Amino acid sequence: MSGESLTTRPLTRDDWPVIEALFGANGACGGCWCMWWRVPMGGKAWDAAKGAPNREAFRSLVQSGGASGVLAFDGDRPVGWCAAGPRADFPRLDRSKALARAWSATTWSINCLYVPARERGRGVATALVDAAIALAFERGASEIEAYPQVVRPGQRQAGTFIWTGVPVLYERAGFTAPRPRDSGRVLYLLPAPASD
Secondary structure: OOHHHEEEEEOOOOOHHHHHHHHOOOOOOOOOOOOOOOOOOOHHHHHHHOOHHHHHHHHHHHHHOOOOEEEEEEOOEEEEEEEEEEHHHOHHHHHOHHHOOOOOOOEEEEEEEEOOHHHOOOOHHHHHHHHHHHHHHHOOOOEEEEOOEEOOOOOOOOOOOOOOOOHHHHHOOOOEOOOOOOOEEOOEEEEOOOOO
16 A cells, blocks of 8 residues: 555544445454444443444444544455544443543543554554544544553453554653553653643
8 A cells, every 4th residue: 555545534424434444244353343432331231232232323423423533445446443532422431440531521531543454554543543633623622532452571462352553652642641651551651732
């Protein structure tokens, strides 16, 4: 993929066929359908939601305009997705001690990246994060949270399931970690640019 053919744009209500084509039969990974952070509870509640229930829930959100995020394309072919929206849209974040903090109605969250294996290593994730940042600030975000995974030397990176990116992906965009950790998901923040 050449950089010139890679484009991004915000999700629209008409994009369900694009999401289906990108996510495939497994709903991106393990029947998630970008619902992991939207379902308040894990355990049995999450197990019951995986697959068809998550698919229908996310389809309803997309078609009603209740989901936000950005898509990446190589020409007309979808090659990536990034969930980005008001933190209040993702209640499961509040159940994570590592990600807990005071936040406001204008706090946005970048919490999921999906780039199929065949499309990785081509700058798709970077383009998605940049587009998600632009979307959040255009829609009034006062700050943006991200939750990359820090991996110790010799430790394996988590699989694609609920992939939130790696620190350098966000550091290049200006995010910082107020409470650094040596492993696991880490809260990163990016305040809105100062207005002139």
